[in-house]
Amino acid sequence: MSLTKKGLPGLSASIKDKLIQQALERKLRQAGQEPPSRTLFQSSARKNAIPEEFYRFDLHPGYRQLQIMNEGAARMGVRSPFFKLHEGTAGADTQIGGKSYINYASYNYLGMSGDPVVQAAARQAMERYGTSVSASRLVSGERPIHRELERALANIYEVDEAIAFVSGHATNVSTIGYLFGPRDLILHDEFIHNSILQGAQLSGARRLSFPHNDWAALDDILTEQRHQFERVLIVLEGIYSMDGDYPDLPRFVEIKRRHKAFLMVDEAHSLGVMGKRGYGIREHFGLAGKDVDIWMGTLSKTLAGCGGYIAGEHALIEHLKFLAPGFLYSVGMPPSVAAASLAALRRMQDLPERVATMQARGRYFLETAQAAGIDTGSSTGYAVVPAITASSLKAARLSASLFEQGINVQPILYPAVPEKSARLRFFISCLHTEAQLTRTVAALSALLQNGH
Structure with missing residues (x-):
């Protein structure tokens, strides 16, 4: 007999639904499959009984969380630091929006991209x-x-x-x-x-x-x-x-x-x-x-x-x-x-001199930052040097303020790192000059001293 409500005369709708559900679960188990959670079965088998968040991307939990984060940043006056449009080769310098920036957001450690x-x-x-x-x-x-x-x-x-x-x-x-x-x-x-x-x-x-x-x-x-x-x-x-x-x-x-x-x-x-x-x-x-x-x-x-x-x-x-x-x-x-x-x-x-120069620039930036009282964590100065802010909001604001001064460095925010480990992350290359590194540390140190 077909498992339809019409084929089960004399039973209430709720009992019919329950019997259908149990029969479907038995068939799934016989086939070696685990039946869906009972919460997915509603009192009716109609399509509109499925919650909207199960078939709409704009209600997906991840997207909704992203919206909340963006709305919170907007209320605090923090612009998104992501997806900046670089208009040429990104080395120690880069062009964004027609302006030139000292660039610390690229992995071009030995300057080979653009060589x-x-x-x-x-x-x-x-x-x-x-x-x-x-x-x-x-x-x-x-x-x-x-x-x-x-x-x-x-x-x-x-x-x-x-x-x-x-x-x-x-x-x-x-x-x-x-x-x-x-x-x-x-x-x-x-x-x-x-x-x-x-x-x-x-x-x-x-x-x-x-x-x-x-x-x-x-x-x-x-x-x-x-x-x-x-x-x-x-x-x-x-x-x-x-x-x-x-x-x-x-x-x-x-x-x-x-x-x-x-x-x-x-x-x-x-x-x-x-x-x-x-x-x-x-x-x-x-x-x-x-x-x-x-x-x-x-x-x-x-x-x-x-x-x-x-x-x-x-x-x-x-x-x-x-x-x-x-x-x-x-x-x-x-x-x-x-x-x-x-x-x-x-x-x-x-060109082993490029490796030596990159290593020297990394050490210089690390030592200069530490001398200025910037928390660089456990960095050894090999190309990657963080400036730990312990606050995602603070990291985002510092990144925006440095950008206004012609320095491009990305913030690393929660949940990419724990909130207490939020930071700016500086990638150092052999193309950076000591003058650029000195200017950057001075700008960051001044912002930190002014309560940014």
Whole structure:
């Protein structure tokens, strides 16, 4: 008999609805599916019984929260600091709204974005291969420039091979999401990047964080937890993008070996920034490439492109090339982007003075800011220096006031960081002059002293 109200004569409407609901739930369970929450079933099966917020984006909780935040900022006279329209190459200087600004909001650490040699390499690749490879690399999107870039990256780390993805965020999501599963454990620094968290969630592995840069706490967790899981992954960053500090990597290498775990280091902000030649945290500590199982980095900072990479042993890279969804099912990197990043990498090797200048400018800015009484947290001066305000509103107002003085620096607000950790974040490049850095610290110090 059909489960309709017409096929159940003699029963009240409410009883009929209940019987229909129970029958549907039984069918779902028989099919191995969990029935929807009972709160979704109303006294009537009519469409208009579904709450509007379940089918309208303008009532989505995330959008409504965004509206509340924007309305609150408007009432306090704070303009949005986001989506500023840069009208040219963003280096130590930039053009916004026809005006020139000292720029601290770009990752162009070695000035490679806008470098004539890098731009020429991109143009030549585009003219030879087109603007797109128009396919996944596995099927017909492979080009010589991809392999050249990957060989050069592998050589930097002194490992077998490397693989380049079209997105830095997707590199972490796809690599971690694919390699690990429900029987595994992922341990990460509490300040790790969102892409790591998303990858861990996709994997289904158990995820635990440990206090920032606290290798002893990690050791304790592994001592207690390691034997409950199959594979264990430890994830760190070379330089933490919010704080500008770095881990004691040799300690973590020793711990991962003793507990037989994998170690992954995200070098998005440390390649080109740490080490005498800019080879990253490995060079800084004098480690071998094989000391870390998974080297990850992005092409969008020092390397003036877009995308990400994984470098490591042959088995790891071959595995990812054929089975990682973010690589397998994605179009290959545009030739011009691969060529630009390869040229930037070679320029970094040919011009080590850029690395030295960037490191010197970072130290100068950090020391000058600290001397002015600005709270720079745990920054070591390697390209990233925060000015902690402990208030999102204060950070937004300081950013707006500095912008009026020709200085472009972005505020980092809650929920990107805890409210007590709200800050301005300064990215320092080799193109910044000491005069620009001095002027900036003086302007910020004056605002802070005047109660901004």
